[in-house]
Amino acid sequence: MAANYRYWCGECHYRTSWLTESQGADQQDRHYAERHPGIEPGGRVEVRRGSGGGLGCLALVGLLFLVLLLAATCQDSQSSGAPAPTATYRAL
Ligand SMILES: [Zn+2]
Missing domain, CATH: 1.20.5 (Single alpha-helices involved in coiled-coils or other helix-helix interfaces)
Structure with missing residues (x-):
């Protein structure tokens, strides 16, 4: 499994480490639940290129x-x- 996804929080400067798409989404969901309760998870996803x-x-x-x-x-x-x-x- 390639860990090529990094999720950035839309509310603060938090970002996940390089994870798989589902792991990153999970971690961002958890971050929003802890830090920004009641806010719909947003931000952006960074995709690592050139993983060859x-x-x-x-x-x-x-x-x-x-x-x-x-x-x-x-x-x-x-x-x-x-x-x-x-x-x-x-x-x-
Ligand atoms: Zn945040």
Whole structure:
């Protein structure tokens, strides 16, 4: 179950934490009963977007792979530059 709903009170600055739609509505109802008795529950509902965490994770792995590839390429060019001292040694 994705907890992507946050209910904001219309009477004060109260807001629920991220909950499922029914949990949030329950919690807001309870808040109104405690804090604003006799007032019809209002306010607004905030819906969290971009909850596709799988895609974000995939992008992160791709980025990590690119960094590793870059690091490997960098090391290759460094080691290919290394034979230079041996070349001068051989020349002596
Ligand atoms: Zn309130």
